[in-house]
Amino acid sequence: MSGSPILALRKAIIARLAANAALVDALGGAKIYDEAPRGVETPYALFADAQMRDRSAQSSRGAEHYFTLAIVTTQRGTSAALGAAQQIIDLLDDAPLALDGHALVDLRFVSLETKRDQNGRFARVAMTFRAVTEYLEPEGP
Template sequence: MTSSPVIALRKAVKTHLLADAGIVAALGGAKIFDEAPRNGDPPYILFADAQMRDWSAQASRGAEQIMALAVLSTQRGLGVALNLAQMVVDRLDEAPLALDGHTLIDLRFVSLDTRRDQSGRFARVTMLFRATTEFL
């Protein structure tokens, strides 16, 4: 059975980010999640939306992904979330990640978006990355 390129990329990204002592310290622990924890204390990083498209060539099967990562913080202003987001971008942009069942061709930072939730409690910075992979 072929593994999902989305799952393979997420696992590799999580491993790569948690190997960075500065990111782990800024988060206050290994706080990277697939969904918001019920009683988790921000700041933390969430895997947000993902899009995947066929990126196959005649000789190989591949995928193009748009992966969203979000940094959430409860600090006033966006400073904490923006600083954490920049650390993530610096760590991931063009990173040579090893994926299970896939070869990473390219991983690039695309854009960043900031927002506050309606209650004003959470600051959210969402980063988009574009990845291209080939199946092994």
């Protein structure tokens, strides 16, 4: 059985984003996290909510994913964060990512939302994507 398609997808996304010099420059480093380290400076990209549903067919096992990536910043205004978000959208929408143990069938940008936390210190630009993956069956004996 293949490993988690969510983890395989995240690994491929991190590799694609971290390889883009313009995005790394906009974030001040390859700052793409599942959970931001304590004391890390903003801006950074953060995996937020994820949802996976079975999307198997008679001939193959698959999954449909909805996941959110957010740009987090403490800068006044969101223009720099929106710029970094657009770079991520451009890099991921319909990207041909190679996944460990899975095949990526489709990856699409779905929506974008900006939010401020309750104390107004952090702003988030959240991007939601939809992906469809299939499990790769292991080679026979």
